[in-house]
Amino acid sequence: MSDVRLDAALSQGLIPAPDGVRTLVVGAGASSALARDFDTAVFVQPIQPDYDKLVAMGREVLPDVPAPGTAPFDLAIIAIPRARARAQDWIARAAKLLGPDGLLIVDGAKTDGIDSHWRVLRGRLDTPESLTKAHGRLFRGRRGSGSFEDLAASPTVAGVGFRTAAGVFSADGIDPGSAALAAALPPKLPARVADLGAGWGWLSAQILACNGVEQLDLVEADHVALSAARDNVTDPRASFHWTDATTWRPATPLGAVVMNPPFHTGRAGDPNLGRAFIASAAAALAPQGQLWLVANRHLPYEAMLETQFRDWQEVDGSSAFKILHASRPRQTRKGASR
Template identity: 50%
Template sequence: MGLATRLTLALGGGHVTLPGAGRIAVFGPRAGADLSALPRDRVQVITTLRPDFDYFSAQGFDRATAPSGRYAAALVCMPRARALAQAMVAQAAACTDGPVIIDGDKTDGIESMLRALRAHARATPGAPLSKAHGKLFILAPGADLSDWQPEGPRTIEGGFITAPGSFSADGIDPGSRALADTLPATLGARVIDLGAGWGYLSARALSRDSIEHLDLVEADHDALDCARTNITDARAHFHWADATAWRPDTPANTVIMNPPFHTGRNADPGIGRAFIAAAAMMLKPAGALWLVANRHLPYETTLAQHFKRVEEAAGDSRFKILHASHPSRQRR
């Protein structure tokens, strides 16, 4: 509601004046965001996250995973990751001839973004409108933020390619490494990696010759593109999809996953619970789920609701490796 409130006040009070014609790019709005203050027929929503892409598709908006051509104005909805936020603002400034509107809640880092732009030698942010626990301000046309543009995919340990702003972009996630080290020698012929990211778990799993088919399911378009580069094995199949809604054509022997547990800056175990419920629907009657989670996350109850057998296979003070098998028939 914060974005809708601030945007409505800004447009209605003259704080922001949109050009009378031309496309308006909206970078990174999350599912549920209210964009009704903008002229829908001129808006193009730009997002790499499949659930958000699908939400705005259902709302009737034009969508894209990357900007194309020039825009008369732009709105940047602040993401959680600072590097990604700077990249989005720089991208918006580079393709927009008119004002770039930047909006975010305080918990999104909007105040640090405003400070960073004020300190930048080639950017002129306007006075902010503060409302509903956040801020909205305009970046004047002509800002040169080329130094904020990401250099592109980076190469990390093991030769893996990662995308700026994606999960574990700077290195292999310790939890994922722990899970990969714990997985048994036999996973079955068909395996699914839910929330596959840039493909680390799948790459490790595919060292097993017994795997015939592995589905990588990932909602982040950029991360999945990296996975396609990192994994050239013909047994791998890539799906840009919401892991909680996607279903395989054939039930799997094993699901592996390191589920996300944040919405914005807030911990949300409900995401992991949804991953667990989805995994149970994807497995054969004797199938197994292997997942890693931070020690404090309360997934055992949900696992017990969806699987007949649940155990902690390994762990330390930071992580736990959970193994569940035989999804409950009443849940299928």
């Protein structure tokens, strides 16, 4: 959410002053002006590092939009994410929490599709108004009697026994990179394994199908994805961690890490995110630990593997993907050389 656009909307009266207004804010991060100005609002933030920052500011925070049942909100503000399906789901669920006179405000950048949301919603809202500024749009309207239920996301089935959720990575089905990595895994893995960036759990299920695995840690920052993983992976050997995979550390060193790390921050490609996953994997492993990862062919991870591990090689791949295996991390968990 652009602070320039938000400040303009506040000054023009498109957003009411927060005092005495029961407000729900969905999707805003701790650095936004909403977090600064709406100190009595209920915030919804599924991404764990942002959730923690809001909590540290003293805000009331939930990891997901609450179910109806409490007193209705007077105002709901949605800062749309890039994923259209998640944005629509948030809008539909937030609208159900408003009374008929409740005010719905939606804000986002043009590059995140805000104009398409405006086209869908302006005919459903009472007295719709819009502000375009700073390469984006903020629009508002009364909840009224319009229907929003068709915008709510339905669980997507991805293969036998799996469901995904709106806005998660590879929400429409099994990711080809994860499938390639699973096919390249050895028949037997060490006893203690972690899946960093576990998503909705498909790769984790394939890890648990390997011989030798006694415990698997699923580490995922997106609460929506991890909730799907809990439904998909019911094996008692699995433990679930809602946290940032780049900073998570196990209680005791692991025998292996298997991962398909993300490489986008927002819309932009960011190889440093994958590099941070590699460093985190090295820090989580025992001295003889192993890393298995898949990456898009163009991503430059080899130098990071050389820095973090004594041995590494590409063990499989295609024109689209490379399967990398590394072993014997160079650093201990405290950062000293082995």
